[in-house]
Amino acid sequence: MDTPEVKHSRWPSPIWLVPLLSLLVAGWLLYDQLLQRDVQIEITFENGSGIKPGVDLRYRGVPVGSVDEIVLSDDLKHVTVHASLNRDAEKLAREKSRFWIVEPELGIAGARNLDTLVSGKYIAVEPGGGESKKEFDGLETPPEQQPNLGLKITLVADHLGSLKKGRKIYYRDLQVGTIGESELSEGGRFVEIQAIIEPKYAKLVRSNTRFWNSSGLTVDIGLFKGAEVQASSLENLLRGGISFATPPEPGPLAKAGERFDLYKQPEDDWREWAPIMKWK
Amino acid sequence: MAINPPPRQQRALAWSLLIAAMVWLVPANVLPIMAVTETGRGKASTIADGIWQLFEAGMPGIAIIVFVASLLVPLFKVLVLAVIYWRAPRENNPLTSTRAYRLVYWIGRWSMLDVFVVALLAAVVEFGNLARVEPGPGIIAFALAVVLTMLSAHAFSPQQLWIQDPDGADHGHA
Numbered sequence: 001m002d003t004p005e006v007k008h009s010r011w012p013s014p015i016w017l018v019p020l021l022s023l024l025v026a027g028w029l030l031y032d033q034l035l036q037r038d039v040q041i042e043i044t045f046e047n048g049s050g051i052k053p054g055v056d057l058r059y060r061g062v063p064v065g066s067v068d069e070i071v072l073s074d075d076l077k078h079v080t081v082h083a084s085l086n087r088d089a090e091k092l093a094r095e096k097s098r099f100w101i102v103e104p105e106l107g108i109a110g111a112r113n114l115d116t117l118v119s120g121k122y123i124a125v126e127p128g129g130g131e132s133k134k135e136f137d138g139l140e141t142p143p144e145q146q147p148n149l150g151l152k153i154t155l156v157a158d159h160l161g162s163l164k165k166g167r168k169i170y171y172r173d174l175q176v177g178t179i180g181e182s183e184l185s186e187g188g189r190f191v192e193i194q195a196i197i198e199p200k201y202a203k204l205v206r207s208n209t210r211f212w213n214s215s216g217l218t219v220d221i222g223l224f225k226g227a228e229v230q231a232s233s234l235e236n237l238l239r240g241g242i243s244f245a246t247p248p249e250p251g252p253l254a255k256a257g258e259r260f261d262l263y264k265q266p267e268d269d270w271r272e273w274a275p276i277m278k279w280k
Numbered sequence: 281m282a283i284n285p286p287p288r289q290q291r292a293l294a295w296s297l298l299i300a301a302m303v304w305l306v307p308a309n310v311l312p313i314m315a316v317t318e319t320g321r322g323k324a325s326t327i328a329d330g331i332w333q334l335f336e337a338g339m340p341g342i343a344i345i346v347f348v349a350s351l352l353v354p355l356f357k358v359l360v361l362a363v364i365y366w367r368a369p370r371e372n373n374p375l376t377s378t379r380a381y382r383l384v385y386w387i388g389r390w391s392m393l394d395v396f397v398v399a400l401l402a403a404v405v406e407f408g409n410l411a412r413v414e415p416g417p418g419i420i421a422f423a424l425a426v427v428l429t430m431l432s433a434h435a436f437s438p439q440q441l442w443i444q445d446p447d448g449a450d451h452g453h454a
Binding site for chain 2: 012013015016018019021022026029033034
């Protein structure tokens with residue numbers, strides 16, 4: 001009987017491809033998941049307002065990261081949120097990016113962010129330009145409620161009324177600015193209200209511009225003319241706001257920090273004022 | 281009875297599969313095996329994270345079971361098989377080695393427990409925004425490690441432990 005011929009291959013058995021392939025794939029997986037992992041950022045808030053670890057960071061409504069931990073600063077004045085941004089959202093961490101906490105808002109003029117009642121608060125991101133950065137100062141209110149840019153002026157009123165921070169400023173019922181912080185004047189006789197006009201509309205404000213409180217109804221009942229009701233817009237009526245108009249002969253451009261009186265209601269002809277002002 | 285390939289070839293096959301299993305054990309333990317999302321908040325956990333969470337939650341018993349079943353046993357299996365394969369060409373205590381081999385072979389069938397748990401959770405816990413479980417890449421690595429360990433144990437036949445085999449080569453047709 002013949003003995004079988006034994007052949008030894010010069011090549012190692014192809015089964016060694018299994019560990020080799022495993023090494024490659026597992027190595028790639030580890031590299032992909034760990035080394036190129038999320039970008040760690042720090043956001044400082046004045047108030048954590050109930051943010052917890054695990055809370056989402058969202059951009060355009062889509063989760064782009066999450067909060068890892070929350071640390072109180074040494075002086076107890078700030079809360080530092082450590083968060084990780086997904087790799088694909090790395091570009092959101094730029095110098096001018098803005099972060100703020102989104103909370104449910106309930107008001108008579110509307111409800112916003114009601115989803116946060118169920119899913120919880122989250123941190124929203126708005127990307128900005130500039131170098132990439134890891135540490136940020138969080139905003140206390142959404143950016144649309146606090147444009148840091150723009151023409152800042154001070155309005156002086158007897159009462160604050162419903163002109164709280166975040167309410168809008170209108171020109172011809174078009175929103176052109178936002179009301180900022182308000183405080184009592186030095187003598188305590190007036191209320192000083194910060195008003196911020198969006199940069200592109202800043203040229204509409206002249207030194208002789210008149211501001212008035214456009215929230216509320218103006219009801220004028222006369223014996224012969226009947227009742228006359230005036231309100232600017234329903235939203236304005238409910239939420240409160242400021243309107244302004246500039247006389248037919250517009251004065252020089254308003255300077256930053258200039259003070260204006262805030263009238264309780266417009267005089268009749270203010271609404272007809274329509275000077276031509278190149279605002280662009 | 282099936283004819284086994286020569287011991288050396290057998291061991292090469294068993295070793296290669298075992299090394300592949302060892303390789304996959306690393307991502308299995310380092311990467312998250314599942315991500316639990318509760319009321320919109322997501323958290324990805326590795327095996328070690330899960331054990332620690334059970335411990336923190338005041339369930340040390342279950343934590344130890346999971347620790348043994350998910351961390352210790354897979355490692356133990358791979359190490360024991362490695363020792364058996366290593367000693368196989370010059371085995372001087374075939375009985376102990378065979379018993380160890382049978383034990384590892386027997387445990388094999390229970391090792392997919394983790395994978396089933398994750399698969400079950402992922403299928404059952406699906407409440408939209410309220411709670412959701414998603415499998416992570418770690419569980420795939422874990423499953424691969426378990427399967428490769430079992431295949432490796434299967435490729436090795438303990439009969440060769442009982443054969444005096446000075447160099448492991450050319451046995452059976454002298």
